[in-house]
Amino acid sequence: MTAVEQSLPANNLQPKTIYLKDYQVPGYLIKTTDLRFEIYEGETIVSAMLHLYRNPAAQAPATQLTLHGADLELVSIALDGKILSADDYEFGEENITIFNTPAEFKLLTITKIKPEANTSLEGLYRSRTMYCTQCEAEGFRKITYYLDRPDVMSEFTTTVVADKKYPVLLSNGNLIDQGEADNDRHFATWHDPFKKPAYLFALVAGDLAHIEDSFTTCTGREVALKIFVEPKDLDKCEHAMTSLKNSMRWDEQVYGREYDLNIFMIVAVDDFNMGAMENKGLNIFNTSCVLAKPETTTDAGFQRVEGVVAHEYFHNWSGNRVTCRDWFQLSLKEGFTVYRDSEFSADLGSRTVKRVEDVSLLRTLQFAEDAGPMAHPIRPESYIEISNFYTMTIYEKGAEIIRMLATLLGKENFRKGTDLYFERHDGQAVTTEDFVAALADASGRDLSQFKRWYSQAGTPRLQVTDHYDENTQEYSLTIKQSCPPTPECQTKLPFHIPIAVGLLGSAGDLPLYLKDAEPDFETGDNTHQVLELTAAEQTFVFQRVQEKPVPSLLRGFSAPVKLQYGYSRADLIVLMSRDSDGFNRWEASQQLGLQAIYFAMSIYQRGENLAALQLDAELIAAYRSVLQDESLDKAMVAYMLSLPTEAYISELAEVVDVEAIHHSRSAIRKILARELRTEFMGIYTAYDHTQAYAATADAIAARSLKNVALGYLMLLGEDELIRACEQQYRTANNMTDVMAALTQLVNTDAPLAHTLAESALADFYQRWQDESLVVNQWLMVQASCALPNTLAKVKSLQQHPAYDGKNPNKIRALIASFCNGNAINFHADAGAGYAFLADQIIVLNTQNPQIASRLLTPLTKWKKYSPERQGLMKAELERIMAEPALSKDVFEVVSKSLA
Template identity: 45%
Template sequence: MFDARDAFAAPAAPAPTLREDYRAPDWLVPDIALGFDLDPARTVVRARLSVTRNGEHDRPLRLEGEELELLSLTVDGERREPVLEDGRLVVALGGAEAVVETEVAICPEKNSQLMGLYASGGILCTQCEAEGFRRITYFPDRPDVLSRYRVRLTADKARYPVLLANGNPVEQGEAGEGRHFAVWEDPFPKPCYLFAVVAGDLACNADRFRTMSGREVALGIWVREADLPKTALAMQALKDSMAWDERTYGREYDLDRFNIVAVSDFNFGAMENKGLNIFNTRYVLADPETATDADIDAVAAVVAHEYFHNWSGNRVTCRDWFQLSLKEGLTVFRDQSFSEDMGSPAVQRIDQVRTLRAAQFPEDAGPLAHPIRPDSYLEIANFYTATVYNKGAEVIRMMRTLLGPERYRKGTDLYFQRHDGQAVTCEDFVKAMEDASGVDLSQFRLWYSQAGTPTVRARLDQSGGRTALHLDQSVPPTPGQPAKQPMVVPLKVALIGAASGREISPERLVVLREERQVEPFANVTEPAFLSINRQFSAPVIVVAERKAGEIEALAESDTDAFARYEAGQELMQRDLLAAIGGGELRTEAVVTAVAATLRSNALDPAFKADAIALPGESLLIEKLDAADPARVHTVREAMRRAIGVGLKDDLSRAYMGTSRADPSSLSGEAKGLRRLRGATLGLLAAADAGLGRTLAARQYASARTMTERQAALMVLAMLGGEEAEAALADFYGRYESDPLVIDKWFAVQASVPAEETLDRVEVLGRHPAFTLANPNRLRALAGSFAGTPAAFHRADGRGYDWQAEIIVAADKLNPQTAARFVAPLGRWRKIEPGRAAKMRAALERILREPGLSKDVLELAGKSLG
């Protein structure tokens, strides 16, 4: 039979880069001096590279460059005619050492890719990870070339009064004709992806930190003058991070200064440039009036993450980009641990796992699956993924679980000591852990090389007077990896008495290493329920054989908070999936479990908010084959309505009780109460639209924090009507001058789970405040829309077409950001055939676009294949 898909042929992709082809650099650059004559229209960059031959060979020096106007080239002071091959500057050198100097011109104000040196809101700044430095000057742009940098910045003093670079300031002064200069030196060798400069009219929140050895470090957070009051929380997070890293890892900051700069146009959340972190404004600017509690927590986590990179990424860096999880997985685990120590460990863990399941599990189960240490890439920017970051963090967490806290700390101490100032591999990190602990991690290394999320099946057998846990594991085939070996899976397990409700077998660590394994339990005196993968000790899918009433009991009383949450989610999923599949929707057990949670005095409000929230529609779709997103939405809304109707009094009491939250407080209790307030309001609105409108409108009008105001606005937007339009108009009028809050305005409207949302999204795409050039604004609209299944998966396919148009348009400006929106279309394998065909057609339309970037080409091609 003819298939129209056979007639489509994707354009031929460029050759990929392979990990197995790694070769040490031919030339090293121990020292580099850079001079910048800064101007948004034409910046001149002079580079002086002291190069040394690496090994015995006669190969030339090859320097990467992109969109550079080469003005001059000299070798040891003598001019050379440049030789360019495939964009590289090729310099033949005779001896073992040389001084190579280049002069180039670049145009920051036309740099819409936001890679290299670019202009953002009157500021000149850089982003060099992964391969942006080649857009500044010719250089061997790879992470295993480490150099000491001396940087001189010259600029118009009135326009750019602040001049910042990596390291410590060593000189500054007047340069004549209204210009001034500043010289910075970084004494620590670093790869060029950690290079940074910033020039602008900026104000500084200045503070100091005394290290554990007694050194004084000058701290600065640089922003626009008007934004200065919103930097206090970020500064406190920075000082908390520095103290925590000293206590927990023994890592002390090493320079005299640590600076953070916030810019509004940024592809990522933030960048850990040595001593000069550059942040997206959304992760620096925060106060309760304009940022939600979740935003404020994210500021603390991202500030910590980038600071922790000073050791796990900067002092010890990656040999090549295949080792990206070496720094990112470790640093994400470090920032997660910091957040757990600063707040509720259970609630933080729930948030971490929810993120993992929403982003990484689908990645592992789809065409873009890859190990945390990939084997190949077409465009390295596409591997800044949930797998490398979030699953990478889970792998480090498992290692800590297996070794225990003391041996893990010995391992990190050895790693930092052994490899300080080096560019190394994931294997080097694991080897340090082995050497420090004496534990063989040979099999554990499979987590670095095998893609896919393992499924662990569990059955508790209590027969013949014995109790045993039967486990088996399987890892599904993924692209390029059809067959898998058994993984090391550390599972924290406890047995809960079916009658007593207490731990009759205390928590223990069961390490699954084989395809099938049996673990005996002694002295079990009553029928038991299985509490497994407590604290989510392994990033696996657990399918447990359950007794009648077991999951209900665990959802109401498991002694581990995370496991209790998991049981509640499993209970909800069981009944939702049965109804989505055509059965009757049963809600009695769910309502009972939610009631027990709401009525408990032992649970904190933030945990209650998480525990009563239903699994998201995207997660439910991932559990199905050929899902009908409209059916998923209808059934989920029916369960929300049933909970709201059945527990109206409990929800109302809980909602009213949250009003005691102090709006000026950022304590765990106050944030938890506001979180519960939003959760209960949503369920009450699901049961009674009239009541929901009344409560939400009242909450919106009286809100003293963005957390409460945004939650009310979201409920009003979902219910629609005059109240919603009035609130949306008021919200825009209140915050029109605050770009980060207006991002919320776009996101709320794009997140309404209804088919007609696309009509509004199309109008918003033409709004004067919308721009494709700003990644935050694009994510607010296109990212929110694609993350709302009931809106995105319209039966007529218009949602897919709109997404494809946005991707193509954004790709012409900023390929890295555009590529981030491809993945939702790539989930067509999970959707019913009619919609799936339209999703494939949208991917084909993208691939037919002339001049498509490697970023989008790679992801769209893999998604379609």
């Protein structure tokens, strides 16, 4: 048979939109999938034997079969052993249709693919010394012809054959056979007894080393644990292994979920579009999410490894054993699993600190997404390219939806609901409605209104007013909810919103007696209440309130909303100093910081000199009291002293004034540095820089606070302090302290700092040039520098041997760090940053569409800027749109941004 090569659709045609309303069950299902991979240099031959049968759930019996396929060369195709002729099938844009198919049959296809030429990093591709796969969401169709959709689940057996220079051959499930093959080759056969969709398939072939451990499950089964890496990285795996064992233990204790295979494997890959992938029994990780040791990894890196290892392991049940019916249900597995990994990290560390970190991310990035052209519900109604919907909304807001359900149901009923969900749907591909139904059935709660969170996009806004009646000792809170229009819906129905509250009096928390309701004893006392807002406006009345209180609203950030209440500065200082809810103490510090920054912005925008700006003594005293409060976790002190970020302030603005935000925030920080110099010096000098590194919560907190103090002190520009910072860089025994010092040197505008920064950057690269992940940090710190001329530096670094324009980690470290995290420079120079970003996207559009579309985010926000900047940003979007070979990924984001 003549070889046929698939091609992409004509590039001048608008890509097709996929709608949830058009979902239909597949006409055929696949009972078993037997795969054989013959890996050669330059090409791989894939043989796929599929045992297919008509789906009894289909409305009418199927008489033809359409399989997905992209970038494949078909060698042969046979139905029940008979080779098909060209008249028996036809090719579509990304599929093949076989005519006159019986009720049950076996189909054998043999295809050729070229992993070495696969720069999209989807399907089977080569990364450095290994072959590996990434199949979520639709990468399996780049491997062989298949029903590449999540509701088609099959039992897989996979044989991998390769040259012996690739001694490690892995796939999903348990190893059932291995041995010699002809021509100095060998093979390994893996069998996964659990049905799975194609997106969970994985394969690895390479020259890898591994560490090994074991875990005894709650029923006494021994599970082998292996982490595979390039030999040079073998000393960076222990933290990931510890995190894996902690995750397995936690999932048994908290959710009753036991691991099911004989082996669990992780493979670290340097070229990877995402963070990691939960393929059944064989998780493939970006190296940045598995490798960690103190000399090369920051505290944030250690925490990321712990969180991502947990996330991918937890997917074994919330994503693998129970998966999503279609990609519109993506948050069913991702939102639930993000919530699970967040709770895991909170249990192992500081719950308040973890909550602050999660909410900071949500309010900066997801709220901006909700307000932009790509706004969508956590269960979207349509998409053009599913890869564009691996978003903050699906993941982070999705997790907040689960958190609200856990809050409304309570710990016991939420556990009953998840138990029922796993029991009812094990081995199935299901929907968000199935998940909510399990929780409702187990708890007896009516969650029908709550389901609007799944179908309505946008960030709800709560406007709160209060009234205190001294005579009746009643205190009322009136709460109005609204939600701005978003692309999918102009008018929103009221959400079901849990609002956790407390009331602060002169002696601390007041007891709560909500009229016509029982106290909430979930926390073990009667000073905390969860109000349930279900109408557009509701009033809640508290009785026996003996003094006018300061309300502590939305405790623990109990819902992903924007809250408006007229707190005075005195109220915020009370909350910051005395609230028993740690999250709201931090939130009060952020609001105080915002008030100060907004005042400074008003001065800047009037053209006045910020150098004369002063902060009142009461505010300084409030920050000083935080520094002196020994009851606070050091990490919380560090967070409370960190002003709201430029990105968060920009998200809050109707029109973003980049320069005013940057210079005003910097001015407030300098004032705090001057006024609290003694306290910051005390923190910094009291820290023992010689102590051995530990990745414990307490040790991380101490380093965090010490380095926050260093950041403030460096704003003073004093030679003595600059030399102390450089000394930290030279002598630190861990990458956290090295990077903290290097970052401050690079960002300090003083002659001595410039000199020492250049020397330190050269030294850093010389020392770490063979450690790819460390070099990424070197690129990032330079791209994020807020001093002038950073764009020129970024362009020069693109020519540096350290940079690889095809590696997603390098692209994120340099390009994304500059365009996403360096607003003052990205928006400078009359649009030079916009043109630079557009140039990168145009190159990546054909090379790696997923990465290209994700880089677009800064340009999608063009409507939030001044008319001059709007015109420049829009012009770059139009230049991208005019490209003759635009990928679906980029087309969707650009077209929606220009709409």
